[in-house]
Amino acid sequence: MPSTERIIFQPYVWGKPKRGRAQLEPGKPIVCGSVEEGRRRTDKVTAGGTSMNGALLVRMFVDEDAGNCGEPEILESVGDVPELED
Numbered sequence: 001m002p003s004t005e006r007i008i009f010q011p012y013v014w015g016k017p018k019r020g021r022a023q024l025e026p027g028k029p030i031v032c033g034s035v036e037e038g039r040r041r042t043d044k045v046t047a048g049g050t051s052m053n054g055a056l057l058v059r060m061f062v063d064e065d066a067g068n069c070g071e072p073e074i075l076e077s078v079g080d081v082p083e084l085e086d
Helices: 036-046
Strands: 004-014 023-027 031-032 054-063 073-079
Touching: 023 036, 031 036, 036 054, 036 073
Parallel strands: none
Antiparallel strands: 004 023, 004 031, 004 054, 054 073
16 A cells, blocks of 8 residues: 555643743644645644644655654644754
């Protein structure tokens, strides 16, 4: 079976302080039906219309039969999100 495109909206919120400082915590990832749907979600985070502090919109290709996933491609990053390593 060929790889299938997945668009994932990954929200983040500031958690309760641990050892004196708050840490970003991931929320439940949401599979979007399209890039446009994901962008609507990130637009809401940017506008401040949610309880989320930040979000990533990610595209990846998944071969479920083989159990493989490709490298994630960050389509959009808004608000407070963890720093990504190169």
